[in-house]
Amino acid sequence: IIGGNMLRKHLYRIRAMPYLLWTIIFTIVPLFFIIYYSFKVKDKSFVFTLDNYKKFFTPTYLKIIFVSLKLSLISTFLCLILGYPAGLFLSRIKAEKRRNILVLLFIMPLWTNFLLRTYSWMSIFREQGIINQMLINIGIIDSPIKFLNNNFAIIIGMIYNFLPFMVLPIYTALINIDKEYIECAKDLGAKGKDLFFRVIFPLSFKGVISGCIMVFMPSVTTFIISDLLGGSQNMLVGNLIQREFLQARNWETGSSISLIMIFIIFVSLMIFRIFVKKSDNEFTEGFKIW
DSSP: OHHHHHHHHHHHHHHHHHHHHHHIIIIIHHHHHHHHHHHBOTTOTTOBOSHHHHGGGSHHHHHHHHHHHHHHHHHHHHHHHHHHHHHHHHHTOOOHHHHHHHHHHHHGGGGSOHHHHHHHHHHHHSTTSHHHHHHHHHTSOSSOOOOSSSHHHHHHHHHHHHHHHHHHHHHHHHHTSOHHHHHHHHHTTOOHHHHIIIIIHHHTHHHHHHHHHHHHHHHHHOOHHHHHHSOTTSOOHHHHHHIIIIISOOHHHHHHHHHHHHHHHHHHHHHHHHHHHHHHHHHHHHSOOO
């Protein structure tokens, strides 16, 4: 028996080797390069400085970070407002085949290229696009509305591209709720708003947190959406990093900004984790979350 257990442990380790090598080569090693370049003086090897980080605290860079965080939080909140009812609707469909078809239809846009999906909104929002032409033909407006090259277009692009990442975790959390909890709550007189806020929402709170993380992280670092829909005058932190690496060829500043964004995302994850622990503790005390 002992020999069989040892053999299984060795097999598990052997099976894990490809994933370990992949993580080391494509995650850990590049991260070390980013750390090295973030402290390096430009055009000098193994000469280090903190000036690359000081640039981050200039008003121009801080404004870009603030706008990026603001738009990411707004898009995450709107995705939650739109995504929770969608996940709740999907979870309440009793016919499993029909439910699976609707879930498949919901995630089907993800099968197309991210760049093509964003380009499609350019054709919709442009001055000769579908929306402007429809409003002009109806007679609501006389001249085209400028939908592109502003924060509104960026938020719409974020919501469209990242909404499935909010819906799927919430749907998974809702579909896995033990129906006996809900039946017991109804037997004890809970209904409507009380049933939702005291039972259903707390039980699905981990799905909400997972969805918020999966929407917030790509939103705060995106550069394609802001580049195509926001225009050159609306720069987010992803565009700033892209410009430093590809246009300015300043890997040192780009690496320092990347590390700061990793730190900001890490802090955000810790905050989300605190909310999850709080919800678990309050749930065990009696289905309370507020």
